[in-house]
Amino acid sequence: ARFFFEEDQKVKLDDRVEALKKVVYQQKLGTSFEKMERFRALGQKLAEKLNPMVKTQTSRAAWLCKADLVSAMVGEFPEVQGIMGREYALLEGEDAAVATAIAEHYLPTQAGGNLPASDIGAFVSIADKLDTICGCFAVGLIPTGAADPYALRRATIGIISIVLDKKYRFSLYELINCSLDLLEAKLLRPREQVAVDVMEFFRARFVNLMTAEFAPDIVDAVVAAGFDDLVDVKNRLSALSLFKTEPDFEPLAGAFKRVGNIIKGGIDTAVDPSLFDEPAENELYQAFLKVKSSVNSSIDAGAWMDVLAGVATLRIPVDNFFDKVMVMAEDERVRTNRLALLTEIAGIFRIIADFSRIS
Template sequence: MAKDMLVEIGLEELPARFVDDAEKQLLHKTQTWLKEHRIAYEGVTSFSTPRRLSVLVSGAAESQQSIREEVKGPSEKIAKDEHGDWTKAAIGFSKGQGKNVDDIYMKDVKGVNYIFVEKQIVGKETRELLPAFKQLIESIQFPKNMRWGEQTLRYARPVRWIAALFGNEVIPFEVAGVKTGNETYGHRFLGEKITLSAPADYEQALEDQFVIANPQKREQLIADGIAKLETKHGFRIPEDGELLKEVRNLVEYPTVFTGAFDADYLTLPEDVLITSMKEHQRYFPVKDANDQLLPYFVSVRNGDDRGIETVKRGNEKVLRARLSDAQFFFEEDQKHTIDYYLTKLERIVFQEKLGTISDKIKRIQKITNQLSHWLGLHTEEHAKVMRAAEICKFDLPTNMVNEFTNLQGIIGETYALNAGEDKDVAKAIAEHYMPVQADDVLPQSLQGAMISAADKLDTIVGCIEAGLIPSGSHDPYGLRRQAIGLLRILNERNWNITVESLLELAQSLYMESGIEQADREKAKTELDQFFKQRASYLLKDVTPGQDVINAVLQNDIGVIAYTMAKAQELSRQRSNQEFTSVQEALVRILKLSGKSERNDVDPDVFQTSSEKELYTVFQEVSDAFDQANKQQDAHQALEQLGNLANPIHTFFEHNMVMSDDAEIRENRLSLVNNIAALICRYADLSLIEWKQQFD
């Protein structure tokens, strides 16, 4: 026999961003709980709204599955005495398992005999186990928690009711002073209390009381409503999956409607209008067929369409107030120059140990200037990027950014253009915050990429030197995200600049600034390790092998684009049978290296033609490898190393490296060390698990 099971946690309205993850946790924890308790079931469905998290288990078995378990006891030497009789240890073991000595049998475990018994664990009735579901509910994690009343439980919002049924029986337990029952609640304003007679009735019973419990169904209803408005009015509502998911988690019974605002507000920057609608009000902006913003918006009501005109007017009034504020801020900001705002940055602290925003800008300028030198920018490009570096953060003290913080940079571009700045300079101000998230769009302009790289580099190095190292999920300055963004820019732009040279540059600027820092050598080690971890993450895009990643990162990261190319090349070759001879030769050299500290090779000491030949080929390959390395040609560089394979095999076949003659031995080891050093400039091939690929 089987029964359905339902558990619903009723809550005060959850923040929309908490809902999806909490629902996933409840679903996963329920499946895990059922498996761990050996309760068979047909299926599990989860539901969520702003006021509830619930899970419906279909066809749950009425009892646990019984299992047979083999229990290991002491070894035979302990279990039997010198006469072969059972000892007290054996008798006690069997009794402890509910058995007697007649049930004991022997098994060999790694050459030693142990005693065993087999026992059956009879499954309990499911209804006896279900009250422990309380711990599962209490274990759900939220980004932020609260406590209420005299309760000790920390939860996102207060628990108001719990419906818990197994079949038609209530599962008895209590969470935060709330006892379980068979009642739930419909829509806060439109619905009534519901008495559930069976778990399977849950979804329909809620829908009858104006609650759509399935979040995908709510999302589809919203999408369908938007599509109908587009057809009816002939306008276009750009797709926004994130906003759609957020809105579905703000309502229990969605009704889509459209409103309007004064067309005069269209003179404001489009990003200001869209942000006012989306970020503050969760409205969908409306555009025409030419992608021009229209003076309309689309919103979603939490309820039916009764009195929708009143709701519409109320939303229009709220938006009008928002846009009026935005217009005031915009007009006030225009009364001041860029220099005025730059002066205000001298009083805004970036980080207490790292100075003001103005101090940060000076470091960005110096990094940008060095980047310009390394990249060989001509005079006009250099002038543009240096101006962009100087004013890249001037918009931070503006009224508009203070009100709409996510518009930093975007507002800067608009205000810079209004102030007569070059369009490339203005564009760089907006782009230097890119990528906002690790996998977001990168800056498209050269100036934007350079300022973005300089800004991120300064933040990462400064914070780590100040001891602000990310740990676990704690990364308040987003250093991991910024490091990945920096590496992506370097890779995308294919700049011939090593990561290590950038870190050294940024560290030197902090030394010059006189800002007191932590142990610099320790900081350097932590920076190297921090960036290697981020580089390792990026390298997974070109190779699935962690061994290959470790091989190319064994020394420095170097030029990230070249390192990515080397990893990709090695990943291809590790499954190439024709490369076997090459990797065996190169790896053999690497494994023998380091047995001598000498690196000077004396050709006059060579005894055989094979070692002379290897030395000659090595010199030729070194020159060719240097050329390929300079051009960052990963395929050609590895191919040049491959030219050493045959001479290496011949060398080992005809020479005893560890000769009794100390001078000959040291000279041969010096040759090996030189070849190994050349190979390691590409990668430490000894770290790659080659054999696994050729089995």
């Protein structure tokens, strides 16, 4: 080992990066150098959005993080990949944060394992893993049953774990599309289908992780209402799980289900207050406007318990509406207007979760 260690120090990591051009990462996805260039660009995008101060260090860490794969030490002892990259980087006088990220970008190495401590390591880790996932899906190397030769499930769980641990707020769908932009020349399947498939792959892994912590029906309901900002989804899950213990919950869920059963898919028509001919219609509409105004600011603040408390105030006006108003009126304009009002009410509920899925 000492011989390999001493021999390796005769070649700088920067010079080893060039050697990655001769290492085939995957036949359809190109060399390890091409892969590094892709996830380097993706890591920079993450840094730009989440911590611009470390963009340069993120780029440098990504550039160097695979260099030790062509070292003698890692060639002989593959289990020290990343670790040797860190040590060689430190010996060469690289920024300590960059060197640490070289080792961290492989984390987590197993479910529940250590996660990157630094943003630099986290950005490179997410980018590298997402390039692997999107690349494999792009060329048809999709896991089936127990077969997952490229460990895509582990990579996906790793990304989810890092994002939730660091509380990174970004659009997963946008990041997947950024990755597919970088993979454009390699795509062997329709791009839109690849994006949909990767999102679904993430959704399934996320649901599996969350059902270990929350009731399956709550997870199903929340994820059905939107799955793009993972931290936001987790926050909605926590809030709804807590709210489910409140006495208001059951009647509120019942009110939503009544609304959903009548509107089915809903109706895309603006509500016209001049068509109201029952006091209960106007009462519900005014309650809706009040809640909509307060809920929007609570959503922006991520205060989901406040959102639920606001939505809960609609229960009595909704019940009163159903007691006093014949929704399916003979007059088509009146009927359409009443369905439009209920569609608006359902829209408020669906921001949080699809209550019809809660048992």
